[in-house]
Each structure stands twice: as structure tokens, then as C-alpha cells.
Amino acid sequence: MPSRVVLKLYIAGQTPRAESAIFHLRRICETALPNQAEIIVVDVLERPDLAEAERILATPTLVREVPPPRRRVIGDLTDIHKVLTGLGLRP
Amino acid sequence: MSAEPTQALIERLTTGIPGLDHVTNGGLPRGRVTLVSGTAGSAKTVFACQFLVEGIRQHGQGGVFVTFEETPADIRSNMLGFGWDIAGWEAAGLWAFVDASPQPGEESVIIGNYDLGALLARIEHAVHKVNAQRASMDSLGAVFTRLTGGATVRNELLRIAAALKRLDVTAVVTAERTEEYGDVARYGVEEFVADNVIILRNVLEDEKRRRTVEILKFRGVSHQKGEWPFTVSPERGVIVIPLSAIELKQKSSDLRIGSGNPELDQLCGGGFFRDSIVLVSGATGTGKTLMATSFLAGGVHQGERCLLFAFEESREQLFRNATGWGIDFERMEAEGRLRVVCHYPEVANLEDHLIGIKAAIDEFKPSRVAVDSLSALERVSTMKGFREFVIGLTSFIKHEEIAGLFTSTTPTLLGGTSITEAHISTITDSIILLRYVEIYGEMRRGLTVLKMRGSAHDKDIREFTIDGHGMHIRKPFRNVSGILSGNLIHATPDEMERLGMLFTAGDSPA
Numbered sequence: 001m002p003s004r005v006v007l008k009l010y011i012a013g014q015t016p017r018a019e020s021a022i023f024h025l026r027r028i029c030e031t032a033l034p035n036q037a038e039i040i041v042v043d044v045l046e047r048p049d050l051a052e053a054e055r056i057l058a059t060p061t062l063v064r065e066v067p068p069p070r071r072r073v074i075g076d077l078t079d080i081h082k083v084l085t086g087l088g089l090r091p
Numbered sequence: 092m093s094a095e096p097t098q099a100l101i102e103r104l105t106t107g108i109p110g111l112d113h114v115t116n117g118g119l120p121r122g123r124v125t126l127v128s129g130t131a132g133s134a135k136t137v138f139a140c141q142f143l144v145e146g147i148r149q150h151g152q153g154g155v156f157v158t159f160e161e162t163p164a165d166i167r168s169n170m171l172g173f174g175w176d177i178a179g180w181e182a183a184g185l186w187a188f189v190d191a192s193p194q195p196g197e198e199s200v201i202i203g204n205y206d207l208g209a210l211l212a213r214i215e216h217a218v219h220k221v222n223a224q225r226a227s228m229d230s231l232g233a234v235f236t237r238l239t240g241g242a243t244v245r246n247e248l249l250r251i252a253a254a255l256k257r258l259d260v261t262a263v264v265t266a267e268r269t270e271e272y273g274d275v276a277r278y279g280v281e282e283f284v285a286d287n288v289i290i291l292r293n294v295l296e297d298e299k300r301r302r303t304v305e306i307l308k309f310r311g312v313s314h315q316k317g318e319w320p321f322t323v324s325p326e327r328g329v330i331v332i333p334l335s336a337i338e339l340k341q342k343s344s345d346l347r348i349g350s351g352n353p354e355l356d357q358l359c360g361g362g363f364f365r366d367s368i369v370l371v372s373g374a375t376g377t378g379k380t381l382m383a384t385s386f387l388a389g390g391v392h393q394g395e396r397c398l399l400f401a402f403e404e405s406r407e408q409l410f411r412n413a414t415g416w417g418i419d420f421e422r423m424e425a426e427g428r429l430r431v432v433c434h435y436p437e438v439a440n441l442e443d444h445l446i447g448i449k450a451a452i453d454e455f456k457p458s459r460v461a462v463d464s465l466s467a468l469e470r471v472s473t474m475k476g477f478r479e480f481v482i483g484l485t486s487f488i489k490h491e492e493i494a495g496l497f498t499s500t501t502p503t504l505l506g507g508t509s510i511t512e513a514h515i516s517t518i519t520d521s522i523i524l525l526r527y528v529e530i531y532g533e534m535r536r537g538l539t540v541l542k543m544r545g546s547a548h549d550k551d552i553r554e555f556t557i558d559g560h561g562m563h564i565r566k567p568f569r570n571v572s573g574i575l576s577g578n579l580i581h582a583t584p585d586e587m588e589r590l591g592m593l594f595t596a597g598d599s600p601a
Contacts, residue, residue, distance in 0.1 A: 015208075
């Protein structure tokens with residue numbers, strides 16, 4: 001398991017779906033990555049340039065920035081196991 | 092009580108794509124999304140790019156290009172071939188890409204619900220950045236293959252369409268079709284951008300590719316029906332050939348011009364009309380090229396500018412022929428009165444030939460044009476395509492008030508008609524037939540003016556000869572009949588006399 005994980009979550013406004021994604025992501029980090037994960041939330045309505053630079057299409061999109069390589073997961077992250085697999089963070 | 096219009100009429104956005112604004116009756120519905128659907132290789136991406144290009148070049152309108160398939164780098168270099176400097180426009184703040192192309196090695200897993208809020212935010216951002224009035228999205232099918240949940244994607248695209256409308260952006264969205272004549276597009280795309288649909292086709296017919304564009308529907312506004320041929324020119328991109336623009340509103344002139352042969356002028360009742368189209372039909376070697384040559388030379392002698400499109404013979408051959416008839420093409424061309432354009436029919440398809448011919452006419456501004464021969468172009472096209480070409484060419488020439496002479500080669504030596512004639516005879520103002528006449532083992536030549544719109548003309552079939560000074564028209568054939576059909580019947584002088592007697596005998600009581 002990597003010692004440090006940086007996860008960037010792209011959302012489009014404070015929608016119920018965005019809140020659901022944030023809620024699920026927090027819970028995943030607490031249970032599977034305690035004290036390891038740093039979460040950065042980017043609202044594309046405020047920073048469309050960041051979404052452009054990262055070429056984000058769908059929201060919510062979760063990107064594993066550290067450790068490389070980047071991995072992406074799209075959706076409101078309802079399934080903890082699938083999220084960890086998708087991010088390549090399964091032990 | 093008069094009803095107040097609750098909603099304004101749908102405005103049009105002139106696309107600037109040559110010919111398209113004709114067949115759409117004035118452009119795309121403004122502030123709406125138009126679906127452009129076509130099979131692979133039907134020029135969808137070129138169309139989508141050109142929609143923005145013409146906006147920038149003709150109207151200074153900014154454009155946003157959303158690409159789902161090719162990378163912006165690929166599009167920039169592909170479109171450079173048309174002379175479209177996308178990178179330059181990006182730098183000038185007139186063009187913005189929204190790059191939604193797939194990124195290698197970055198596959199996304201979908202867990203739970205999602206929307207395309209990021210894409211929408213990026214599009215809006217780009218629209219504001221270049222103050223866009225136009226947007227293109229190419230191509231939608233790629234979104235459906237990458238994101239599962241077709242219903243979500245459809246819903247989200249609908250939301251994007253609504254956002255573009257709010258921003259008063261007119262958009263072109265491309266989508267794939269699997270068949271040329273089948274469903275509008277894959278993935279049920281048309282269901283959410285159903286208001287306006289344009290179909291691009293690239294049909295293989297008789298081993299020849301033929302591109303057409305059809306305005307399938309424009310909700311609330313009028314458009315031309317049916318398929319219109321178009322071509323993708325290396326210099327100008329998509330060019331639609333609007334045959335409907337060709338209304339029969341040409342003025343007709345009473346002014347006569349010389350045909351280049353005084354004897355022929357006499358047969359025609361004093362020469363051809365100024366803005367008329369003359370068709371000269373005959374078998375190979377009957378003198379069609381000569382007639383075209385003297386028609387042009389006659390114009391040059393009167394100080395007119397003349398243009399020849401030759402599809403059968405090379406320059407050298409044509410010049411040598413002309414010299415053989417006492418006409419100096421070389422000098423005429425050096426003086427700038429004549430231009431000879433030679434092409435083999437096979438070098439291009441008919442649409443491209445038509446565009447080439449129009450461009451040459453626009454540039455040289457001749458008052459006489461000859462095409463030798465029109466029938467040579469039949470080879471490179473389908474029947475339908477050829478008919479459209481002939482109509483398009485004829486009406487263009489008439490529209491420009493130019494005198495035109497087309498030659499047409501008949502497939503048989505004696506008698507006969509060609510496909511060219513079948514398509515063109517009603518459009519032309521005059522038809523002159525040149526025919527071989529076999530008389531007692533000798534091939535002689537005959538000529539007749541079959542039709543001369545708006546004028547009396549000689550009805551005889553006359554013999555003509557060709558020598559070092561050109562064509563000489565002589566006396567009518569009197570003892571031969573069936574020349575036109577090719578089934579010659581010779582009558583001896585005795586027989587002629589007997590027939591003549593019969594009628595006199597019938598007139599007077601025996």
C-alpha cells in the first residue's frame with residue numbers, strides 16, 4: 001500500500017450527486033486509507049480551466065494523482081470495493 | 092382579432108459553406124442544434140470544421156470545436172490541407188477546442204451515477220473565451236462507446252443543447268450512420284437533436300462515388316427537399332451544388348451573334364442568340380470540334396473573350412487541328428482573347444469538373460464558352476450525376492449570359508442519339524446535328540438545324556465539306572432520306588420524278 005495518496009474529485013456544483021460522491025469518498029478513505037489520503041475537491045463550474053486541462057468529461061470524476069500513474073473513476077462512488085479496484089488501491 | 096405572435100420567427104445563421112445556404116433556404120436555424128449524420132468517410136468532420144471556419148472568415152464569429160474522436164493536434168494538421176490555419180485562429184482568440192478525445196491508457200471505470208457537467212462547464216467556458224456564435228461537436232457516437240448508460244448520455248447531451256441555445260450559439264453535431272439509406276443515426280441520437288437533421292451521403296453507384304447532402308428536416312423553417320450533390324474540394328472544403336438555385340429566370344436576348352460560319356448563320360436565321368446554348372451532336376469525325384473551333388474563332392474576331400474546355404483532345408492536337416482549318420489559336424491565346432483548358436475526364440469527378448469550369452469562367456469572364464465534348468464526361472459519372480451536371484452547367488452559363496456551344500458524340504456512325512442529348516435537348520436553345528451520309532459507297536457529311544428556339548431556321552439536311560478553310564455548307568440532299576435515323580433510302584432521279592408526279596397526278600382529275 002502506498003504511504004500517501006492524493007485524490008482529486010471533480011464535481012459540477014453542489015448537487016446531490018456531488019454531495020453523495022464526497023460522502024462516499026470520505027467514508028472510503030476513512031475505512032480503507034486511514035491517514036493516508038488527501039482529498040482535493042474541484043468544482044468545475046468555478047474552475048472550468050482545470051477541467052479543460054485535465055480533460056474531464058463527466059462529473060463526478062475521481063482522479064488518483066499520487067501515486068502515479070493516474071487512475072480515474074467516474075460516478076458517485078457508491079461501491080467501495082469497486083472504487084478501490086478502479087483506483088488500483090486494493091491491497 | 093388578430094393573433095399576436097407569441098414567439099419570434101426562427102432566425103437563420105448563414106453558414107457560408109458554398110451552396111449550403113441555398114439548399115437550406117438561407118442557413119441553419121439560429122441558436123439551435125443541427126444534427127449532421129453520415130457514414131464513415133462522408134466528410135462529417137470537414138463539414139463540422141468548415142462550419143466554424145466560414146464563420147470566422149466571413150463573419151468574424153468565434154467558434155468552439157468539441158472533439159470526441161480525433162485529438163485537436165490531428166484536426167489542426169488534417170485541416171491544414173484545406174488551408175485552414177486553426178492554430179492561428181486559436182492564437183487570435185477566434186477558435187477554441189474542447190478536447191474530449193479519448194486519452195490512451197486512461198480508461199475510466201464507472202461506479203454509480205454521473206452526468207456530463209464537466210463537459211458542459213468546459214463548453215460554456217470555451218464559448219465565453221472566444222465569444223462564440225458557432226459550435227461543432229464531432230462526433231457523438233464516440234461518447235456513447237466510451238460511457239455506458241445511453242439514457243444518461245442522451246439526457247446530458249440534451250442539457251448541453253439547451254445550454255448552447257441559452258448562449259445563442261448555433262451548433263452542428265455530427266453522428267455516425269451505418270447505412271446510407273437507413274436509420275438517421277446510431278444510438279438513437281436523433282431523438283434529442285431531432286429538430287434539424289442534415290444527412291451526408293457517400294454512395295457507391297456504378298463503381299463511382301457520389302456525395303450528396305440532404306436536408307432531412309428543419310423544424311419550423313423551410314428548406315429544399317431531396318439530395319444535392321456536393322464535393323470536397325482541396326482548396327475550399329465542402330461545396331454543395333444547388334441545382335435548385337438554377338431557376339429558369341434567364342433573360343433571353345434577341346441579339347444575334349455569329350456562329351463563326353456565315354453559311355451556318357444563314358441556316359439559323361441570322362446566327363445564334365447572345366445567351367443561348369447550342370448543342371452540336373454527331374458521330375466521331377463529323378466536324379464537331381471544327382464547329383466549336385470556328386464558333387470561338389468567330390467570337391475572337393469580333394473582339395470577344397472565348398473559353399474552350401476540351402475533354403477529348405490535348406492542347407497540341409486542338410491547336411494543330413485549328414491551324415489545319417486556318418485558325419491560329421496560339422496567337423489568340425497570346426493576345427488574351429482565348430483560353431483553352433484541357434483535362435481528361437478521368438482526373439476528377441463531375442462535381443469537381445463543374446466547380447473547375449465555374450471557377451475558370453468566373454476568372455476569365457468569357458462571352459463565349461465551348462465544351463468539347465460534353466459526352467466525354469459521361470464516362471466518369473452515373474446517369475443521375477451526369478444529368479445534374481448538365482443542368483448545373485447549362486444554367487450557370489445561361490445565368491452568366493454567355494453563349495455556349497456543347498458538343499456531343501453519338502455512339503453510332505450513322506444516325507443515333509446520345510445520352511447527353513436526352514438530358515440536355517430540352518435545356519438547349521438550338522440543336523445542330525452532324526451526320527455521316529453514305530451515298531453509293533462514299534461517306535459524305537450532312538448537317539441540319541434541328542431546333543432554333545425563337546427563330547425560323549432552314550429545315551433542310553444539307554451537305555457540307557471540310558477543307559483548309561473550315562466548313563462549307565452546300566446544297567440539301569435531295570435523293571436520300573432516313574439520314575437522321577441512319578436508315579438511308581436512296582432514291583434515283585427517276586423515282587424522285589415519279590413521286591413528284593404522283594402528287595401532281597393526285598391534284599388534278601385524271
